[in-house]
Amino acid sequence: MTQVIDGKAVAEEIVRKVTKGAAELKAAGTTPGLAVVIVGEDPASQVYVASKGRKATECGFHSVQHSLPEDTAEEELVQLVESLNRDPAIHGILVQLPLPKQINSERIIHTIAPEKDVDGFHILNVGMLGTGAITKALVPCTPAGAMLLIEGVHGKDLSGLSAVVLGRSNIVGKPMANLLLAANATVTIAHSRTADLPEVCHRADILVAAVGRAEMVKGDWIKPGATIIDVGINRVPAPEKGEGKTRLVGDVAYAEAEKVAGAITPVPGGVGPMTIAMLMANTLASAYRAARREPPAM
Numbered sequence: 001m002t003q004v005i006d007g008k009a010v011a012e013e014i015v016r017k018v019t020k021g022a023a024e025l026k027a028a029g030t031t032p033g034l035a036v037v038i039v040g041e042d043p044a045s046q047v048y049v050a051s052k053g054r055k056a057t058e059c060g061f062h063s064v065q066h067s068l069p070e071d072t073a074e075e076e077l078v079q080l081v082e083s084l085n086r087d088p089a090i091h092g093i094l095v096q097l098p099l100p101k102q103i104n105s106e107r108i109i110h111t112i113a114p115e116k117d118v119d120g121f122h123i124l125n126v127g128m129l130g131t132g133a134i135t136k137a138l139v140p141c142t143p144a145g146a147m148l149l150i151e152g153v154h155g156k157d158l159s160g161l162s163a164v165v166l167g168r169s170n171i172v173g174k175p176m177a178n179l180l181l182a183a184n185a186t187v188t189i190a191h192s193r194t195a196d197l198p199e200v201c202h203r204a205d206i207l208v209a210a211v212g213r214a215e216m217v218k219g220d221w222i223k224p225g226a227t228i229i230d231v232g233i234n235r236v237p238a239p240e241k242g243e244g245k246t247r248l249v250g251d252v253a254y255a256e257a258e259k260v261a262g263a264i265t266p267v268p269g270g271v272g273p274m275t276i277a278m279l280m281a282n283t284l285a286s287a288y289r290a291a292r293r294e295p296p297a298m
């Protein structure tokens with residue numbers, strides 16, 4: 001029987017652990033603090049940022065949101081980030097992307113103090129993950145969450161297993177490949193310029209799809225019994241639900257894949273809920289390190 005991986009349940013368990021860890025740290029004198037910064041009015045970003053703030057509060061964190069207007073100058077955002085870097089009540093800083101075009105995102109990411117970079121986008125965190133120093137690095141939330149789901153199926157040691165990551169973004173594909181490698185998997189990164197994608201995917205014991213193309217991975221691309229982690233969230237027309245309606249699908253053709261896979265994440269309810277849970281876990285880890293204590297395991 002195919003195991004449908006319940007990311008929502010795993011994410012709730014992480015949030016429970018984070019809440020407990022936050023209460024213990026608070027009792028020792030440090031309340032974890034998360035600052036989320038949003039520039040402009042993008043409705044999707046507003047929704048994401050609000051849910052991050054709510055989750056932080058639910059975990060017992062000190063949670064602050066800074067909302068700046070669309071026409072904010074880069075210098076002004078740099079100054080805000082620098083003030084958050086200096087603020088001892090703040091352990092995690094997240095600047096919601098994308099930023100308006102007058103602001104250089106790269107500069108902003110690298111203004112965030114690496115030890116408060118809960119997105120794991122700073123080059124120092126990227127480098128630590130790349131050199132296998134994962135216990136010191138802050139790891140990007142989506143691949144970190146996907147990795148926990150993989151561990152739930154295969155355990156922590158992926159020796160002898162072949163993993164294929166479909167997609168080479170800095171936010172998902174590359175950190176995902178590094179995490180799999182650190183867990184001893186044999187890793188292939190495939191992408192839009194790879195020859196014979198179906199054949200490459202078919203070799204995977206673990207397939208992570210992160211390309212942002214609706215239902216691209218077909219059932220016959222999948223090795224029987226493989227673990228399928230679908231990071232895609234694509235909105236597609238759903239005329240069967242009525243005129244102008246839409247639904248969310250992943251990068252994997254779920255109905256076909258589910259018949260072949262050994263384990264598979266659904267969309268929604270798979271990797272999605274893990275991202276925000278891992279943001280909380282990263283913030284908690286930053287707060288523990290600031291207090292010179294070992295962060296609890298997730």
Ligand code: GUN
Pocket residue numbers: 094095096097098119141
């Ligand atoms: N925008 C969409 N996803 C993310 C994310 O994970 N982090 C940040 N900072 N912005 C995003």
